[in-house]
Amino acid sequence: MEEILPRLYRIVLPLPRNPLKEINSYVLTSNNRNLIIDTGMNRPECQEVLDAGLNEIGIDLEKTDIIATHYHADHQGLVFSLLKKGSRAYMGESDARAMEAGSTTHARKIPMGDYAALSGFPNDVLLEAQKNHPGFKYGPQSVVDYIHLKDGDTFNIGEYSLTVVETPGHTEGHICLYEPNKKIFFSGDHVLGDITPNIQAWTDDYDPLGLYLTSLKKVYDLDVELCLPGHRTIVKDIRKRVTELLEHHRVRANEVISILERGAKNAYQTASEMKWDIVAKSWDAFPVMQKWFATGETIAHLRYLENKNLIQRDVSNGLIFYSTDGTKRL
Numbered sequence: 001m002e003e004i005l006p007r008l009y010r011i012v013l014p015l016p017r018n019p020l021k022e023i024n025s026y027v028l029t030s031n032n033r034n035l036i037i038d039t040g041m042n043r044p045e046c047q048e049v050l051d052a053g054l055n056e057i058g059i060d061l062e063k064t065d066i067i068a069t070h071y072h073a074d075h076q077g078l079v080f081s082l083l084k085k086g087s088r089a090y091m092g093e094s095d096a097r098a099m100e101a102g103s104t105t106h107a108r109k110i111p112m113g114d115y116a117a118l119s120g121f122p123n124d125v126l127l128e129a130q131k132n133h134p135g136f137k138y139g140p141q142s143v144v145d146y147i148h149l150k151d152g153d154t155f156n157i158g159e160y161s162l163t164v165v166e167t168p169g170h171t172e173g174h175i176c177l178y179e180p181n182k183k184i185f186f187s188g189d190h191v192l193g194d195i196t197p198n199i200q201a202w203t204d205d206y207d208p209l210g211l212y213l214t215s216l217k218k219v220y221d222l223d224v225e226l227c228l229p230g231h232r233t234i235v236k237d238i239r240k241r242v243t244e245l246l247e248h249h250r251v252r253a254n255e256v257i258s259i260l261e262r263g264a265k266n267a268y269q270t271a272s273e274m275k276w277d278i279v280a281k282s283w284d285a286f287p288v289m290q291k292w293f294a295t296g297e298t299i300a301h302l303r304y305l306e307n308k309n310l311i312q313r314d315v316s317n318g319l320i321f322y323s324t325d326g327t328k329r330l
C-alpha cells in the first residue's frame with residue numbers, strides 16, 4: 001500500500017500467471033465516506049493483498065462505496081466480497097446492464113462463440129479458450145446490484161471531487177474518473193503506461209476500436225497532471241501516452257492492410273501473420289488465451305478498417321474474409 005497524495009492510496013494486487021502481472025486498486029478516504037476504485041480478481045492472491053491494504057489504511061467498509069471502471073474480472077471480481085450493509089457498488093451503464101443480463105455478450109446479434117467460428121477460430125481451440133477465460137474463472141462469486149453511472153455523474157469524497165467520463169472502447173461501458181481541481185485522472189484500462197490496452201471485437205454490432213480512438217481523443221483534451229491507470233506504473237504525461245496509443249493503432253491498422261494485400265484472409269489467419277509481443281516460436285505455439293486475445297484484437301482492427309471503407313468483407317463457406325485493393329492506408 002502506498003499513499004500517493006493525502007488520503008489517496010494505491011494497493012497493487014498480484015495477478016499470478018497473467019501477462020498483466022498486477023492490478024491497481026485505488027482508495028480515497030474521508031471522515032464520512034470512502035471510495036474504492038477497482039478491486040482485483042476473485043482469487044485468494046488478490047483478496048489477501050487487498051484485505052491487508054484496506055486494513056492498513058483502516059477504513060470501515062460499511063462507509064465505503066466501490067466503483068468498477070468496467071466489467072472485466074480483474075477490476076470487479078472482488079466487489080461482491082467487499083460489499084457490506086450501507087455500501088454501494090457502481091459501474092458504467094452499458095457494462096452494468098451486460099452484467100445484469102448475466103453475460104457480457106447478451107445483446108449481440110451473433111453470440112461470441114459463433115462470431116469466433118465465423119472469424120476462422122478453430123473449434124477445438126475455441127473450447128479450450130472458453131474454459132480458460134479469466135472472466136469465467138475469476139469473476140464475482142455472486143451477482144452484484146450495480147448502480148449505473150453516466151457521463152458527468154459526480155462523487156465527493158473529502159477533498160476529492162470526481163466526475164465520471166465515459167470512455168467506450170476497451171469495453172462498451174468503460175468509465176474513467178476525473179478530478180479537475182487536482183488534475184488527477186483514474187484511467188482504468190483506457191490509458192495504460194507500460195502496455196497497450198487490449199481492444200477486442202467479437203461482434204458486428206459496433207466498432208470497438210473506432211469508439212476507443214474517439215475516447216482517447218476525448219481524454220486528450222482534459223487537463224491532467226497525474227494519470228492513475230488500472231495496471232502497472234503511474235502515467236506522468238497522459239497526452240504523450242494518448243498520442244503514442246493513437247499512433248500504435250494507426251501502425252497496426254496499416255500492418256493489417258499489408259497482410260491483406262497478399263490475399264484475402266479471415267481474422268484468425270490475419271492474426272497469425274501479425275507481430276505480437278509474445279515469446280513463442282510460432283503462432284501454433286501461442287498459448288490458447290493469447291491466440292484468443294490476438295484474434296479479438298485483429299477483428300477490432302478489421303472492423304475499424306471495414307467501417308472506414310479501407311477493406312472489404314466477403315462471406316464464403318461460413319467464414320468472413322477480408323480483402324483490400326492495396327491502394328489505401330491510414
Ligand SMILES: [Zn+2]
Nearest residue numbers: 070072170189
Ligand atoms: Zn480490462
